[in-house]
Amino acid sequence: MILEKKKMFNDFATSKGLRSTRQRDIILDIFLSTHQHVSVEELYLKIKSSNLGIGHATVYRTLKLFTEAGLAREILLHDGQTRYEHVVKGEHHDHLVCTGCNSIIEFEDATIEKLQDEIAARHGFLIKSHKMEIYGLCANCRS
Amino acid sequence: MILEKKKMFNDFATSKGLRSTRQRDIILDIFLSTHQHVSVEELYLKIKSSNLGIGHATVYRTLKLFTEAGLAREILLHDGQTRYEHVVKGEHHDHLVCTGCNSIIEFEDATIEKLQDEIAARHGFLIKSHKMEIYGLCANCRS
DNA sequence: CTGATAACTGAAAATGAATATCAAAAGCAT
DNA sequence: ATGCTTTTGATATTCATTTTCAGTTATCAG
Ligand SMILES: [Mn+2]
Ligand SMILES: [Mn+2]
Ligand SMILES: [Zn+2]
Ligand SMILES: [Zn+2]
Numbered sequence: 001m002i003l004e005k006k007k008m009f010n011d012f013a014t015s016k017g018l019r020s021t022r023q024r025d026i027i028l029d030i031f032l033s034t035h036q037h038v039s040v041e042e043l044y045l046k047i048k049s050s051n052l053g054i055g056h057a058t059v060y061r062t063l064k065l066f067t068e069a070g071l072a073r074e075i076l077l078h079d080g081q082t083r084y085e086h087v088v089k090g091e092h093h094d095h096l097v098c099t100g101c102n103s104i105i106e107f108e109d110a111t112i113e114k115l116q117d118e119i120a121a122r123h124g125f126l127i128k129s130h131k132m133e134i135y136g137l138c139a140n141c142r143s
Numbered sequence: 144m145i146l147e148k149k150k151m152f153n154d155f156a157t158s159k160g161l162r163s164t165r166q167r168d169i170i171l172d173i174f175l176s177t178h179q180h181v182s183v184e185e186l187y188l189k190i191k192s193s194n195l196g197i198g199h200a201t202v203y204r205t206l207k208l209f210t211e212a213g214l215a216r217e218i219l220l221h222d223g224q225t226r227y228e229h230v231v232k233g234e235h236h237d238h239l240v241c242t243g244c245n246s247i248i249e250f251e252d253a254t255i256e257k258l259q260d261e262i263a264a265r266h267g268f269l270i271k272s273h274k275m276e277i278y279g280l281c282a283n284c285r286s
Numbered sequence: 287c288t289g290a291t292a293a294c295t296g297a298a299a300a301t302g303a304a305t306a307t308c309a310a311a312a313g314c315a316t
Numbered sequence: 317a318t319g320c321t322t323t324t325g326a327t328a329t330t331c332a333t334t335t336t337c338a339g340t341t342a343t344c345a346g
Contacts, residue, residue: 019293019342040332055296060333076219080304080332096268105266112258116277119250124282125239132275134259139267162313162322183303198325203304223303223333 002032005071012069023054027062031072031084037104039081077133094132100141145175148214148229155212166197170205174215174227180247182224220276237275243284 009028013020030046031038044059063084066072075083077097092113096105112132120127152171156163173189174181187202206227209215218226220240235256239248255275263270 017293021294021342023295053296056332057297057334058295061295076221078219082332096263096266098268099271105268107262107266109258109262112255115252115255115258119252120239120277120279123239123248123250124285125241125248125277126280126285127277128242128279130275130277132273134263134268134270134273136263136271137269142267142269160322164313164323166324196325200305200326201324204323225303 005032008071009066009069012065018065023058024062024065026050026052026054027059028066031063031066032086036085036106037075037083038085039083041081043084075131078135094134096134096136096138098138098141099135100137103138103140105138148175151214152209152212155208161208166201167205167208169193169195169197170202171209174206174209175229179228179249180218180226181228182226184224186227218274221278237277239277239279239281241281241284242278243280246281246283248281 006028009024010020012018013024026047027043030043030050034043034046040056040059040063043063044054044056047054047059063072066084067074071087072084073087075085075095077083077095079102091108093106093108094112096107098104116130117127119125149171152167153163155161156167169190170186173186173193177186177189183199183202183206186206187197187199190197190202206215209227210217214230215227216230218228218238220226220238222245234251236249236251237255239250241247259273260270262268
């Protein structure tokens with residue numbers, strides 16, 4: 001799994017003529033070791049606390065590369081910070097976002113995805129990506 | 144239609160003990176005269192070009208009031224600017240966003256909305272709002 | 287291995303949207 | 317009109333992200 005992701009990035013780097021650097025290796029390692037929905041700052045701090053000095057700019061730049069390489073997805077919730085999550089090949093999910101405790105529940109719904117395709121087709125629209133977020137209170141925060 | 148919106152804001156203002164000001168009247172007029180999905184900056188410039196001096200801060204503040212009053216909805220696309228659209232009572236729609244020409248197509252799908260409710264219910268989640276955006280190329284930009 | 291070249295890094299500065307500050311102005315009740 | 321409270325807006329501030337650019341490093345031809 002992790003090796004597969006590393007290979008994926010390697011292939012991407014090769015195809016784009018990117019160089020292999022210490023920083024990119026470290027950032028990839030740490031990104032792969034995180035759970036879902038990490039903000040750039042969280043990653044930066046995690047790297048910092050490992051006594052590995054890497055600059056902010058490099059973390060930002062590298063996460064964009066991961067996104068381009070298809071192994072990360074950018075998520076913009078309503079907290080003013082860009083977050084990244086892992087892309088699992090052949091999977092897609094959307095989010096229930098709790099405004100009480102900021103927790104995120106993931107869900108998949110094939111019917112919704114199909115309806116989206118139909119709507120797009122009806123408008124001659126070519127889908128590249130989509131996002132769907134449901135905001136509200138999770139079971140815990142309701143009570 | 145426009146009178147109805149003005150009354151709506153008036154009622155809201157009264158219920159909140161807000162004062163009636165020249166600035167709020169102007170911003171409401173201009174907001175109601177726009178089409179969908181205006182950014183704060185666009186509104187600000189429109190006001191400025193009408194030779195009516197109103198500060199940035201006031202435009203930001205007032206649009207939040209409109210949102211609270213239920214006559215505007217905040218939209219966050221991927222261009223780093225908050226936009227606002229008109230709320231039509233009893234209606235809801237989502238967006239197809241063209242990454243080629245930045246145009247936006249609106250659509251409604253009752254089945255998707257119902258599926259969202261079901262998913263939320265399944266997780267004991269109480270929905271407050273949701274957003275769904277499909278990104279890609281519109282019919283024009285495809286060709 | 288060596289040197290040339292182009293890519294990469296990161297500290298620091300810049301950007302840009304949005305918010306906070308606060309003194310002056312304006313609305314409203316009496 | 318008076319007095320009190322809200323509102324405004326120029327300005328400063330915040331904060332995430334991007335840009336700059338000089339120094340560093342990876343890669344590759346010789
Ligand atoms: Mn997720
Ligand atoms: Mn719309
Ligand atoms: Zn919660
Ligand atoms: Zn288009």
